[in-house]
Amino acid sequence: MKSWLYSLVLVLAATTAAWAVEPDELLDDPVLESRARELSKQLRCVVCQNQDIDSSNAGVARTMRTLLRERLIAGETNDEIIAFFVDRYGDFVLFRPRLKPATYLLWFGPAVLFAAGIGVVFVTIRRRSRAVLDGTADPLSPDEEREFKAIFHENEGRRDP
Numbered sequence: 001m002k003s004w005l006y007s008l009v010l011v012l013a014a015t016t017a018a019w020a021v022e023p024d025e026l027l028d029d030p031v032l033e034s035r036a037r038e039l040s041k042q043l044r045c046v047v048c049q050n051q052d053i054d055s056s057n058a059g060v061a062r063t064m065r066t067l068l069r070e071r072l073i074a075g076e077t078n079d080e081i082i083a084f085f086v087d088r089y090g091d092f093v094l095f096r097p098r099l100k101p102a103t104y105l106l107w108f109g110p111a112v113l114f115a116a117g118i119g120v121v122f123v124t125i126r127r128r129s130r131a132v133l134d135g136t137a138d139p140l141s142p143d144e145e146r147e148f149k150a151i152f153h154e155n156e157g158r159r160d161p
Contacts, residue, residue: 021054025065032072039078040065043085044093052095 021040027033040054045061053061053068064085071081082094091097099107131137140148 021065022062025062025069027069027072032069035078036065036069036072039068039072039081042082042095043068044095046089046093 021037027036037054041052043053043064045051045053045056045058045064047058047060048056051061053064068081068085071084076084085093086098091103097103097106128137
């Protein structure tokens, strides 16, 4: 029973780190707070790199959340706030970078690499099958020929009717 209770306490302690927005950061207006949470999930913590500022405990993430909320209170639109953070931290701050020439490799690179890999596999299979059909494939060595015959004769009697 004690081990179960200790496990539960450890799990709860580990998950509280994900609740990074402090109570003193929350806005009184639920609509603005909702917008703040939505925007903060789109912005990457520049220290943590794979966490949004909404769930990061880093000091810079707290500063970013505070700036975001100040700009919301000042009446800025979501696009203006995002533009502010991009101007200040660069495109890296966005979890979904904008599509522009500087980010083409980021957006299309994986698809190009995947297509190239499929092309290499296709060409390799096609060349090998042509070599086998044309008879230009490397013949078996005497040792390989003996091994093949042994396996063939071993399995000859095991055929299913």
